[in-house]
């Protein structure tokens with residue numbers, strides 16, 4: 102005697118209702134999976150940005166030591182070469198990038214603009230950004246500090262200055278002693294990050310250009326890139342133990358955008374998830390309650406034959422779970438197909454606040470994630486059907502059969 | 504012969520206040536082990552109400568009911584359910600087959616509930632299906648059967664577990680003479696081999712003739728007991 106088959110027959114007896122319940126659950130699950138797949142891929146790319154832009158481990162001057170103001174506020178980390186030497190032999194370390202921040206005025210003919218500049222190691226710096234910084238119109242050798250030093254500008258800044266590659270520009274800034282200083286630079290190329298504030302105002306030069314211009318060997322931060330970012334905490338610990346007067350951070354401590362977006366998305370998708378779970382709960386409760394109402398005399402017959410009430414519950418819960426399994430399987434397929442279609446179509450998201458361009462929608466498809474979500478949903482189905490069954494299984498046998 | 508069941512001053516009301524219907528009034532009788540009792544009476548006289556009480560699927564409004572010497576009143580809901588499962592076979596006025604179960608499964612269900620081994624279930628159900636002439640329909644669903652065939656399956660379901668008490672509410676209502684006779688013989692066989700007691704509600708003079716004794720209901724009251732042919 103197969104109660105599985107009997108449950109299937111019972112479901113098929115009212116297939117319209119079963120199909121509508123299955124569709125509600127399947128579409129709900131698909132929405133949940135696609136939404137969370139999008140959320141997870143966004144988290145991942147934001148984490149990726151944080152890792153690529155800031156580095157996996159960041160060494161800064163300990164902020165508890167007061168700075169003197171002016172240039173000293175930005176170029177704070179002395180003896181960074183010693184730290185570099187310290188880490189060169191560590192197999193876990195891939196790159197060590199010094200960055201010296203400075204600011205001032207840039208002039209091209211009659212046009213001028215305020216800038217935020219970074220002095221970088223030209224050989225290594227541009228290898229870390231991946232898709233998050235695109236360079237164009239590059240002259241060779243890249244960011245040289247010979248004769249007339251090279252500069253690369255954010256695309257928008259170059260536009261403001263009406264400068265094109267090969268043009269000569271002047272950088273004005275103040276030294277730590279308050280003296281004004283300037284240097285002629287040659288526009289070697291452009292970069293584009295997709296963040297207007299950056300593309301509007303930032304430029305990069307060779308680190309030695311900054312040292313020469315400002316008369317300081319200090320830098321602002323040392324960004325350390327690792328073979329595996331999972332080692333970040335270990336490297337941080339190692340550096341903190343060895344170095345004094347510095348602050349060592351890991352990438353996630355500086356992933357402000359990630360934190361902000363995650364907090365927001367967690368709320369949005371959390372609410373969405375709860376709504377979908379409630380809908381599933383209600384759909385199943387309703388289906389089971391309706392089925393039990395229509396099948397009162399069947400329940401009464403079972404009772405008259407001496408069926409223990411737990412067995413009656415079990416029959417209906419089994420039916421609900423079967424519906425749940427079919428519905429979640431269908432939901433996973435819908436989510437899988439839709440996610441693939443969206444990924445293949447490379448649809449663009451509109452630009453988020455703080456960005457000038459949208460980004461391609463990518464939706465994660467992870468079977469463990471699908472299975473866990475489905476199991477949660479089936480558990481809710483089982484729970485909802487248990488409650489519905491419990492509330493409806495007490496029928497007056499004689500009355501139902503008369 | 505031991506007393507299987509005894510009713511003392513049983514009354515059954517349905518509804519409340521002005522809508523109250525007195526379906527049974529002051530019914531007393533007893534039934535011996537192995538006795539075959541017919542309950543007669545016009546439609547609405549209370550036959551089904553009485554049978555439901557005897558079969559433990561309803562409770563009297565007043566009066567006492569003893570089953571095998573046990574006051575039914577004192578049994579819990581679960582104990583009554585257990586009793587129905589083990590000791591009572593109920594043939595419903597409207598067959599009440601389980602719609603998602605095949606003929607075979609419907610008949611096997613009481614044995615399954617009583618945890619009989621699968622192999623034995625198969626043997627017994629197959630045998631009984633032959634006896635009621637429905638072995639060729641064993642994999643059909645109730646909705647694929649005629650009214651009379653359903654009734655026969657309902658009878659088989661009640662008898663399969665060889666209960667000590669069979670309650671049959673108009674078991675032959677939708678059967679032709681031949682099948683009514685065959686079904687009655689099946690009940691008689693269980694009655695004679697196992698000493699099972701029977702209460703049958705019936706209009707059918709032929710069925711009543713085959714009972715040991717009959718009682719008559721009229722508007723919910725007993726209209727004098729008459730002895731049937733079988734006993735004494």
Ligand SMILES: Nc1ncnc2c1ncn2[C@@H]1O[C@H](COP(=O)(O)OP(=O)(O)OP(=O)(O)O)[C@@H](O)[C@H]1O
Pocket residue numbers: 499500503517518524525526544545546547548549550551552553596
């Ligand atoms: N659940 C109920 N609620 C209210 N009244 C009921 C209920 N069941 C039965 N009755 C009433 O009780 C009386 C006896 O009904 P019962 O079904 O016992 O008669 P019956 O002898 O079996 O009739 P029939 O031969 O038509 O099956 C009838 O008047 C009926 O209307």
Ligand SMILES: [Mg+2]
Pocket residue numbers: 550551552596672
């Ligand atoms: Mg009746």
